[in-house]
Amino acid sequence: MATNPRYDGKPLLRLLELYVLWVIGELSQDDQVKLNAIAPKLQTIYGGAGQWHEAIAAAARMPSEMPDVIRDMWARNLEIARANGVTLLPQKFAEMFVDENLAA
Template sequence: MNNPRYHGKPTLRLLECYVLKAIGALSPADAANLTTMQPKLAQIYSASGTWDQIIATSMHLPGNMPTLIQNMWQKHQQTAAENNISLTPQHFAEMFVDHNLAPQEA
């Protein structure tokens, strides 16, 4: 991905995908790529499990994090609708990660 948002921040996109999966908006292509990357992620983070379990473990996320993300997604969707604003899953994922999970990478 050539988005400058991710330059020097490889974990950022993984966290966004984690959020997208939690709200049921992860694309099939991203899901397939992450499944393919799973062995390498396990090696990098010295963890086991599915790609999202590896990310959750490496970031020390609570077991109920997907539910917390889903609840916040629903709340933000309602607020956006009340204000006639469109909130895409990707934009929500970026906001959620930036405000709650921002990795400290160089």
């Protein structure tokens, strides 16, 4: 799904970003299809109840309210960006959120 050096040696990093994109409604259809296809493997590796995003949440030991936290932070950051006349790209937000809140 990604060949960026950012993810070298960090297999969960990109999946966490995709989880954030899914939560904020910005996951591409292509990524959704790929993630649905590998959901059984992710569940075997990380646990969860069968859907890819549940496996990622289990891997990161996310609390059940994490999607609400992410959506709230996305909304706040969009407002800050607008107030400063800049555009906050969903991928950039996902990277920032993961780096600051989920990456070890």
